Amino acid sequence: MNRALIVIDVQNEYFTGSLPIAHPPREESLAAILRAMDAAGRNGVPVVVVRHTAPESSPLFARGSHGWELRGEVAGRRYRHLVDKAKASAFHETGLRDLLAGLGVDTLAVAGYMTQNCDESTARDAFHLGFAVEFLSDATGTVPLANAAGSRTAEEVHESVLVVMQSNFAAVTTTDRWIEAVEARLPIPRPSIWESTAVARDTPAT
Known part of the structure; x- marks a missing residue:
């Protein structure tokens, strides 16, 4: 097992810009992200920081803007690489896969923003590329959503993604538990679609 920590889009847009993270509270999730980065540094786990970059005319994440x-x-913290991306997944046309392969990484821990967008997209791509994925539940976060399909609070969005991730794609864990596993050099139990679908399988068809 050779871990890396990927820190996705911890940019001003999510704090003082147009998309303030709502759940978990952004200052709490930021503190968890920083704890994870510090623990990674102490234990020789490479940290890859990802930055979302949009054209200068974009209302969000415009290159060169404060957001x-x-x-x-x-x-201000040490990290091994900075990756700029233009789509949700940190793997899309960024060279991240080759970068991780060069480091010998087989297990990728995901932290940052937003839970259901760049975090989930990156985690799913990592899973399909053969990485074991760890998803830090309190070092990720999101905003409320409302559109033609309906509306969900930030908490509902976040918690739903965690359940889906744990069902098949990633081992969902708290930052403190992840740090303990890193320091002990132990894996975190993998998700099981069989276990996660037990309730559905036990419900009689009507």
């Missing part, structure tokens, strides 16, 4: 810049606490 596009990394949060200072993240920018």
